[in-house]
Each structure stands twice: as C-alpha cells, then as structure tokens.
Amino acid sequence: MPDVHVTIDGTEIAVPSGSTVLEAARIAGIEVDTLCDHPAIEPIGACRICLVEVEKQRALQPACTFPVSDGMVVHTRSEKVVGARKFVLQLLFSERNHFCMFCQMSGSCELQNLAYKYELDHWQFNRPMPTYAVDASREYFVMDHNRCILCRRCIRVCDELVGNGTLGLKNRGADAVIIADLDVPFGESSCISCGTCLQVCPTGALMDRASAYMGASDQVERVKSRCMGCPVGCGTELVVRDGQVIRVEGDWDAEPNKGLLCVVGRFDPQHEVRERVRKPLVRQGDAWSIADGEAAYGLVAEKVAAAGDSVATVASGFVTLEEAQALGSAVRGRKFYMYDLPQTDRTATMADLDEADLFIVTEMDLSLDFQVAGMAVKRGVRKRGARLILVGEGENGLADWASMRVGRADLAKVIAMAKSAERPVVVSGPAGLAAAREIVSAVPAASLASFAPGGNGRGLCDAGFGQTYAGDAAKVTVVVAGETSQVEPGLLDALKKQEFVVVVASYREPWDQVADVILPMPTAFEKSGTTVCADGQAGQVVAAMSTRVPTLEATIGMVAEAIR
Amino acid sequence: MAKLTLCSDWLDVCSGCHMSLLDIDEVLVALLDSVQLLSTPITDLKHPPEEGADIGILTGAVSNDHQEAVAKRMRERVKILISMGDCSVFGGICAMRNFFDAEQVLQYAYTETDSTAPGQQVPRSPEIAKLYPKVRPLRDVVKVDYYIPGCPPSANTIAYVLTELVAGREPKWTDELLRYG
Numbered sequence: 001m002p003d004v005h006v007t008i009d010g011t012e013i014a015v016p017s018g019s020t021v022l023e024a025a026r027i028a029g030i031e032v033d034t035l036c037d038h039p040a041i042e043p044i045g046a047c048r049i050c051l052v053e054v055e056k057q058r059a060l061q062p063a064c065t066f067p068v069s070d071g072m073v074v075h076t077r078s079e080k081v082v083g084a085r086k087f088v089l090q091l092l093f094s095e096r097n098h099f100c101m102f103c104q105m106s107g108s109c110e111l112q113n114l115a116y117k118y119e120l121d122h123w124q125f126n127r128p129m130p131t132y133a134v135d136a137s138r139e140y141f142v143m144d145h146n147r148c149i150l151c152r153r154c155i156r157v158c159d160e161l162v163g164n165g166t167l168g169l170k171n172r173g174a175d176a177v178i179i180a181d182l183d184v185p186f187g188e189s190s191c192i193s194c195g196t197c198l199q200v201c202p203t204g205a206l207m208d209r210a211s212a213y214m215g216a217s218d219q220v221e222r223v224k225s226r227c228m229g230c231p232v233g234c235g236t237e238l239v240v241r242d243g244q245v246i247r248v249e250g251d252w253d254a255e256p257n258k259g260l261l262c263v264v265g266r267f268d269p270q271h272e273v274r275e276r277v278r279k280p281l282v283r284q285g286d287a288w289s290i291a292d293g294e295a296a297y298g299l300v301a302e303k304v305a306a307a308g309d310s311v312a313t314v315a316s317g318f319v320t321l322e323e324a325q326a327l328g329s330a331v332r333g334r335k336f337y338m339y340d341l342p343q344t345d346r347t348a349t350m351a352d353l354d355e356a357d358l359f360i361v362t363e364m365d366l367s368l369d370f371q372v373a374g375m376a377v378k379r380g381v382r383k384r385g386a387r388l389i390l391v392g393e394g395e396n397g398l399a400d401w402a403s404m405r406v407g408r409a410d411l412a413k414v415i416a417m418a419k420s421a422e423r424p425v426v427v428s429g430p431a432g433l434a435a436a437r438e439i440v441s442a443v444p445a446a447s448l449a450s451f452a453p454g455g456n457g458r459g460l461c462d463a464g465f466g467q468t469y470a471g472d473a474a475k476v477t478v479v480v481a482g483e484t485s486q487v488e489p490g491l492l493d494a495l496k497k498q499e500f501v502v503v504v505a506s507y508r509e510p511w512d513q514v515a516d517v518i519l520p521m522p523t524a525f526e527k528s529g530t531t532v533c534a535d536g537q538a539g540q541v542v543a544a545m546s547t548r549v550p551t552l553e554a555t556i557g558m559v560a561e562a563i564r
Numbered sequence: 565m566a567k568l569t570l571c572s573d574w575l576d577v578c579s580g581c582h583m584s585l586l587d588i589d590e591v592l593v594a595l596l597d598s599v600q601l602l603s604t605p606i607t608d609l610k611h612p613p614e615e616g617a618d619i620g621i622l623t624g625a626v627s628n629d630h631q632e633a634v635a636k637r638m639r640e641r642v643k644i645l646i647s648m649g650d651c652s653v654f655g656g657i658c659a660m661r662n663f664f665d666a667e668q669v670l671q672y673a674y675t676e677t678d679s680t681a682p683g684q685q686v687p688r689s690p691e692i693a694k695l696y697p698k699v700r701p702l703r704d705v706v707k708v709d710y711y712i713p714g715c716p717p718s719a720n721t722i723a724y725v726l727t728e729l730v731a732g733r734e735p736k737w738t739d740e741l742l743r744y745g
Contacts (some may be wrong), residue, residue, distance in 0.1 A: 018603040100658055100745035101650045101715035112744060121737050122653050122703060129662040129698060146663070 004070040020072055021052055022063040032076050033085065033117070035110055036151035037064040040252060040259055041160050047151050049114060052076045060084050063163045066359045086118050094125040095174055096132065097146035098203075104317035105204030107216025111149060140267040140503035141198045141208050142522060144176070149204040150176050155196030156230055161260055163378025163401075166191045178205075192367060192397075193263040194375070199249050208247055210270035211509030215241035224251055226523045226531055227265040228318050228455035229481070230535070231342060232350075232470065233533030234374045236543040238525060245525045245544050256350030256535065261411075269525065274485070274507035278549055281518040283510070288512060293464050293558065299522060300517055301562035303500045307339060307475035309333050312498075314469045318482025318506075320529025323552040324456075324463035329557045331478060336469035337460050337489065338484070339453040340430035342534060345460075348425045348447035349535040356380055358421035359388045360414055360439060360446075362432030367397020369429060370451045375400060377427065383478020389414055391435055411438055418443040425449055451534050453486055455524075459532035471497065479507040480513070480552065505557060520549040567600040570619045570732055571612035573638055574605050574628070575631040576658045576699065577624025580716040581649035582606065585621075592726065598730050612641040619644045619729060625651040625658040627699045630693035639706040644729065648722070649700040650715040650744060659699045666697045672707035710735065715745050 003014035008021075008028050015024040020043065025032045036047035043064035051060040055073040060081065063074075075081060092098070092111060099185020100106040143250045155167040155178065166189055171357065180189030180511035200204040227248075239247040250265050252259035265355050280296030281288045291299075304311060310335030315324060329334065353359075353376035366374030374397070380386040381401045388402045391414060399405065406414055410498045418424040418439055424446040428436035433450065440448045454460075472493030483506040495514035503511040504519045511518055526547040531539050550558070574582060586592070598658060602617050603609040612620060620642030626632050639645055649655035661669045672740040674686045702708055712725055721741045 045585060097663070099650070099654060099656060100736060102660065103745070116739075116742050119737050119742060121713055122647070122708070123701070126704065127655070129659070133665045258679040415737070 001084075004068055006068045006070075008074045009534040011354075015068055017068075017090045018066050018304055020503040021054070021061070021068055022050060025052075025063060025074070027077060030076055032063045034116060035114060035149070035202055036153060038153050038157075040200075041153065041156040044152060044156070045268045046203065047092070047149065048245060049085055049095075050086045050092075051088070052178075053078050053081050053527075076218055077416070079515060082118070084370065085114075086120065089115055091116055092149050093120065093123050093459075094127055095146075096130060096148065101333065103147065103204040104207055104212035105147070105505050107218060108203035109204060112338050116293055117346055119293060130174075135186050137185035138193055139187070140192065140263070140271065140289070141195060141206055143186055144205055144207060144378060147203050148178060149203055151202060153200040154178060155198050155204065156396060157196045160383060161258075162192075162194055162196050163373045163380070163382045164190065164192055164194075164375075165382060167197065167500065190400075192371065193267070194261060195263065196250070198262055210267070211239065213246035215239070218449050220246065222249075223531055223542055223544040224254070225517045225524070225542040225544060226254075226545040227261065227557075228264075228266050228320075228531055229268070230370050230453070230455055230459055231451055231534035232256060233316070233455065233531060233537070233539045234265055234394065234401050236261065236538065240544045241375060242453055243545050255537065256370050260372050260375055261397050264371070269360070269483075269523070272483075272507070274509045277505055277518055277520045279520065281515075281546060283512075283516050288518075291422045291517075294562070295557075296517055297558045299520070300502050301559050303476050303502075304331075304400065304478075304559065305563050307333070307500075310475040311476035311478065312336060312469070312472050312476075313465075313478045313480065315460050315465050315480045316462070316482050316484040316486075317467075317493065318484050318524060319456060319460060319552075320527065320531055321456065321459040321463055321538075322529040323480070324465060325461050326553045326556055327478075327480060328464050330560060333474060334467070334472065335465045336467050336472070337454070337457060337465045338469055338479075338481075341461060341466065341468055342452040343448070343450040344458065344536065345448065347535050348427075348449040349537075350376055352423070352425055352447050353377065353427075353449060354380065354422050356425040358386070358418060358424040359386060360400065360418060360424060360426045360436075361388065361390050362426065362428040362439070363392035363408075364396065364427070364429040364432055364451075365396045366427065367542070369453075371426065373449065379408050387417075389417065392432060401550060407502075411435060415439055415442045418446055421445070427451070441485070449534065450478040454484070456531040457535065458536065459530065459538075462532065473498070473506065475499050477501045479503040479505075479511070480521070481511060482562050483507055485510075506549075519555055521552060521555070522547050522549050568619060568681075569600050569602050569617040570621070571602045571617045571642060572614065572621035572623070573612075574651065575622060575624030575702070577629035577649070577651055578657070579605070579623075581623035581652075584714075584716035585648075585722055588723040590724040590725075591719075595726055595730060599726070601615055613639055614641065615665050616641045616643070618642065619646065619726075620648050621646045622702055623649045623652050624638075624702075625655050626696070626702060626705045627658055627661075628693035628695050635705050636700060638648050644705065644709045644714060646710045646725070647708040648712045648718050649717060650713050652702045653684070653711045653713045654744075655699050655701045659701075662698050666695050668673055669707070670694060670695060671737075718743065718745045 035049040044064035045062035050063040053075040133142040158167040234257035235251035237249045250259040250261040440494040479499040503515040
C-alpha cells in the first residue's frame with residue numbers, strides 16, 4: 001500500500017496507508033500509552049487511555065483504532081491529551097475495587113503503572129463501591145470482577161487466538177460484566193482453562209492461584225524456554241523468583257504457539273503433587289530405601305555390566321537431544337521410544353494450520369491432546385471460515401467447530417471434499433494415522449500434521465530411539481522417564497515382567513510400581529537442551545532453576561565410573 | 565525565624581504510617597531545627613491546640629463519627645493538611661469492609677470470628693463511636709492540601725515532602741516517591 005505522510009509531535013514520517021495512529025507513532029519511535037490494546041489482538045478502543053489530539057478532528061481520538069490519513073497532524077503529549085488521560089484514569093479508578101494495597105497484581109499492574117506515570121496521588125471522584133462476585137470455580141485461576149476494568153482483552157484472546165469464544169459481556173456501561181457462555185460459572189463453562197486471558201489481563205482481575213503474591217514484575221526474572229509436554233513444542237517464558245519457577249507464560253515471540261499455551265503446559269508443573277526423586281531409591285521387597293549414591297550406582301553398574309548387550313533403553317518425550325546422544329554413546333543394547341512414533345512425511349507446520357481452508361482431524365480429540373494445535377483449528381474455523389471435518393466416532397471437544405462428522409467408512413467423501421479445497425490440512429494422532437495417510441495420498445495438496453505423544457519424539461527418533469517399546473525382553477531395562485506422567489498401563493505391565501528395571505525420573509510415581517532402582521533426573525525447568533517439535537523445528541529448553549539433582553549425563557558418568 | 569508547628573493524628577488506621585514517619589530517622593532530627601511537634605498520637609499532647617498550627621498530618625480513613633470530628637477539628641486548626649497513607653487517601657485496607665454491610669461487619673467481628681468467646685454481643689453503648697455504613701477517604705470529609713499515598717508511604721517520601729514544605733517549596737510526586745500499596 002502507498003505511504004501516507006503524517007506529523008506526530010512535530011516529526012514527519014511516512015507510514016503505510018491503513019496504519020493506525022498508534023502504529024504510526026511506534027514507527028516514529030513515539031510511545032503512546034495504552035491499556036486495552038495488546039499487540040497480539042485487534043484494537044477496539046475500549047479504554048480511551050491512548051487518546052491523542054488529531055488536528056481538524058472535533059474530539060480527541062483513540063490512537064489504537066484511528067487510521068492515519070495523508071497530511072494528518074497528531075499531538076500525543078499536549079496538555080489536553082495528558083488532562084484527558086488523567087481523567088480517564090480517574091474514571092477507571094472510581095469504579096470497582098482498585099485498592100492496590102491488597103491486590104496480588106500490585107507491582108505488576110498496567111493500570112497501576114499508568115496511575116504512577118500520570119501522578120495520580122488521590123482519586124478525584126466519589127466511589128459507588130459496587131460489589132461483584134468472585135468466580136473461583138476454575139481449578140487454576142480465579143476471576144475477581146471487582147478488579148476488572150472491562151478492557152475486554154480476555155474476551156478478544158479467547159475469540160481471536162484460542163478460537164474458543166467462551167467469554168463475552170453482559171449488561172451495559174458500568175454494569176458490564178465478563179461472562180462465560182450464557183453466564184454460567186467459569187468452571188462449568190466451555191472454558192478450557194488455557195490461561196491465555198490470565199496472561200493478558202492488565203489488572204488483578206484474573207489471579208493465578210499458584211503465583212499470586214509470589215513476586216511482582218520487578219522481583220522476577222523471565223527465562224525463555226520450551227515446553228516438553230507434547231510435540232507442539234510451545235515457546236514458554238518461565239517466571240522465576242529466587243531460583244524457583246513461580247509461573248509459566250506463553251512466549252509471544254515464539255513459533256509455533258505465538259504466546260499461547262494449553263492448560264497442561266501452563267499450570268501442571270506448578271500443581272505437581274507427585275513425590276520428587278532427589279536421591280537414588282533402591283527397592284527392598286515392597287519397600288523403598290533412599291540409597292547413598294555409591295550403593296545405588298554400584299548396583300546399577302553391576303547389573304549393566306553383567307547384562308552385556310541385553311540392555312533395553314526406553315526414553316520418554318522429556319529426554320532432550322543431548323541426553324539422548326549421551327545415552328546412545330554410553331549405553332549398549334537396543335534403544336526405544338516410550339510411545340507411538342511420530343511421522344515425518346509431508347509435515348504441516350503451525351503456519352500451514354493458520355492458512356488452511358479445510359481441516360480434517362482423524363480419530364483424535366484436539367481439545368484433550370496437542371491443544372495448542374487445536375486452538376489453531378478453532379480460530380481457523382471461527383476467524384477465517386475454514387471448515388472442519390472430524391473423522392471418527394465418539395465424543396470430541398471440537399464437535400462444536402466441525403461442519404461435518406464422518407465415520408471411518410466414509411473416507412471417500414472426505415477425500416472428495418479435500419480435493420476441492422485449496423489448502424487442506426490433515427491432523428492426526430497415532431490412532432488415525434492410517435486414515436490420515438489414505439487421505440493425504442489421494443490429495444496432493446494436503447499436508448499432514450501428525451502428532452504422537454511425548455515432547456521430543458522426533459528428536460529421539462533422529463537420535464536412534466526410533467522404535468516403539470513393546471515390552472522387549474532384556475536383562476536390564478533402563479527407562480529414562482523425566483517428569484512424564486503419560487504412562488499407559490500396558491507399559492507398566494510390560495516393565496513388571498522385566499528382570500531388572502532402572503528408572504531415571506523426576507518423580508517417583510508411577511515408577512515405584514515397576515522399578516528396582518529409581519535414579520533422580522532434573523525436570524525441564526532444571527536442564528538445558530534441544531527438543532525437536534512435530535514440524536521438525538528445533539527448540540531450546542533453557543534451565544531456569546539450579547538443582548542438586550545430577551544431570552542425566554552425570555548419572556551416566558557415575559554408573560560408568562562404578563563399572564570401572 | 566519561628567519554627568513551623570506540626571500536628572498529627574490517626575483515624576481508622578493500623579498506625580503503620582506513623583511508624584513510617586518515625587522511620588525517616590536522622591531527617592527527623594534535622595527537621596526539628598525548623599519544626600516544632602505539637603500534638604501527635606505518640607506525644608503527651610494529643611489534640612491540636614486551639615490557637616492552631618502550620619501543618620497537620622492525618623493518617624487513616626474515616627469510619628465513624630468520632631473520626632470525622634477529629635478530622636474536622638484538625639482541618640479547622642491547621643493551615644496545611646496532609647492526607648497520609650492509602651487508608652487516608654483512598655480508604656485503603658479499611659475500605660475492604662465497604663464490600664459488606666456495616667451491621668454484618670460488626671456481627672462478624674464481635675460474635676462470629678473463631679476467637680470470639682461464646683455469648684459475646686456487639687457493644688451498643690452510646691459512648692462508643694458510631695460506625696458509618698461506608699468507610700471514606702479523608703478528602704470526602706474535609707478539604708485536603710497534599711496526598712501521600714502508600715501502605716505505608718516510604719520514609720523517603722515522607723522525609724521528602726516534609727523537607728520541601730519546611731523549605732517553602734512545592735513537593736512534586738514522581739517516580740519512586742509515588743507508590744500505592
């Protein structure tokens with residue numbers, strides 16, 4: 001688009017036609033304060049903090065939504081503008097409960113920061129002090145309507161990014177309240193607790209149960225890392241205080257998730273209840289004893305040395321590429337992956353999902369597994385009008401987004417539809433892979449997003465763990481579990497039949513049912529390494545906490561030392 | 565030059581703001597060269613003298629009729645009135661009770677808490693100050709000249725404001741000096 005010339009605070013610049021005043025100001029390097037605006041979503045001009053003076057306009061205009069035109073002259077810091085912003089802030093503070101002294105957001109609050117900046121040393125207007133309900137019906141985070149400023153960021157991310165469309169607004173004006181579905185408790189609504197709204201809330205209206213009051217923004221560090229929970233491989237920002245991760249947020253700059261996370265990646269680590277393994281544990285009959293390092297590593301060394309090549313190593317998706325390489329070079333015998341193997345042919349990326357006009361999801365529920373990919377499907381259906389076909393029977397969390405559901409027998413119909421689509425993407429897990437392959441082979445334009453359990457499955461395949469473990473007999477079975485909790489009963493049954501099972505794990509359960517020795521392993525928060533996502537992109541896992549638990553490499557070294 | 569005279573008092577308050585006032589440490593000693601403390605909650609003289617004073621500091625919110633009277637008397641007797649602390653400026657912690665009915669609050673405090681002995685009653689003596697339905701910030705009751713928010717305001721902020729006022733300059737709240745909570 002052709003450039004238009006605008007003058008902002010005396011600086012003349014050329015910006016693309018169609019830009020908003022806010023975008024133009026940013027190009028000119030001029031900061032305009034905002035509150036309801038968020039870079040990841042469309043602006044709506046709800047809060048009026050970004051008001052600017054546009055010459056020849058009758059009233060002040062919100063910079064976030066007002067489009068530039070050629071020759072426009074804008075003042076962002078005039079007395080009138082500053083006065084209006086202070087007035088808007090006074091109005092915001094005159095509603096509801098904005099007492100900072102008992103708010104968990106104090107120190108991290110965008111509303112508070114603006115009040116400091118505009119030097120609000122008192123509130124000008126009398127306060128009606130209305131009382132709104134606090135909705136604590138969700139497990140991981142709480143909605144306090146009394147802290148809400150109605151910026152609608154939560155509504156917009158739920159609609160535009162997550163594609164869930166759970167949130168909305170009831171009533172008008174000052175009585176407006178954020179609601180879920182048709183005004184049911186959040187915990188009973190269609191909310192999937194992904195926490196994206198929590199991450200964008202500028203005030204204390206949405207409160208994370210685990211990290212409330214645990215650290216304000218100037219007391220914490222942020223470490224960019226990568227989730228190892230599933231092969232979507234979302235970029236994370238680990239919020240760390242005093243060496244502890246207090247909260248996980250989505251990294252807005254990261255592919256493939258662009259700031260989104262699912263309920264598992266965001267909340268599970270902070271709500272882990274399993275017992276941590278910090279010292280080697282050795283089974284004695286039905287009891288477990290904490291062994292001193294030498295005895296445990298000695299026992300493992302003795303068994304491994306005696307087993308010769310009859311060693312089976314089983315890695316979960318929480319094993320990094322570097323850890324896999326260390327295992328590969330140090331441990332003899334056969335190498336297995338704990339789950340079904342990921343497929344790598346005709347890989348669709350998340351960008352492909354965001355451009356698809358037809359989604360075909362075979363035999364899987366993307367509301368339960370690989371949820372961030374499910375969000376791409378949902379927003380594609382909601383925002384771009386893409387169609388969704390679900391192949392397979394049974395309950396499916398994406399049923400409300402689907403335009404069609406077919407049985408396994410009706411693949412011909414699906415293939416016909418896929419052939420008429422421009423950018424069809426087939427999404428499948430291990431169960432639906434045969435059907436997915438059939439569709440993809442018949443439709444040249446189709447790409448395949450194939451997800452298998454485990455974060456680093458693709459990296460592990462590359463590192464020689466390219467066979468699914470099926471209870472293969474060995475004298476010593478080494479399970480490198482990390483923090484995985486995705487354990488099929490069949491795997492445990494198979495391990496129970498093995499002669500000697502060493503599990504290297506962060507948590508004791510469920511491995512204490514099957515292991516003879518459990519050795520400690522760092523969690524994904526405590527180690528650095530590489531993970532390969534489903535689309536083949538490598539991601540860096542970065543340690544955010546230090547630990548005295550030995551790295552997997554150190555554990556291998558101690559066993560090797562004991563063998564010598 | 566005659567010393568400036570200063571009075572302070574507290575309303576519905578935890579007294580933390582006065583602790584922060586004492587926390588200005590050696591600045592207090594320096595201030596005493598040019599300021600004379602008349603009445604404070606921690607001196608023998610509790611009420612501002614009838615002949616008046618230059619600066620008055622009130623901490624705490626206005627929750628009952630007694631506190632309103634104290635606030636009005638201070639306003640009448642001082643030239644400059646400073647509202648100090650989040651409770652005084654905004655209503656603060658005290659205003660948490662505004663989300664409930666006042667009678668409900670009394671019943672809970674006197675008869676229902678875990679530490680209340682059985683058979684306790686809400687005291688209703690006419691000599692006891694009457695609780696207002698809503699807690700109000702000081703500015704809702706009297707005219708205020710300066711506001712120092714904070715829970716409590718930092719000693720640095722208090723020291724800065726008093727030093728500026730004593731020197732005859734206008735204090736200006738910027739950056740670290742302006743904090744809530």
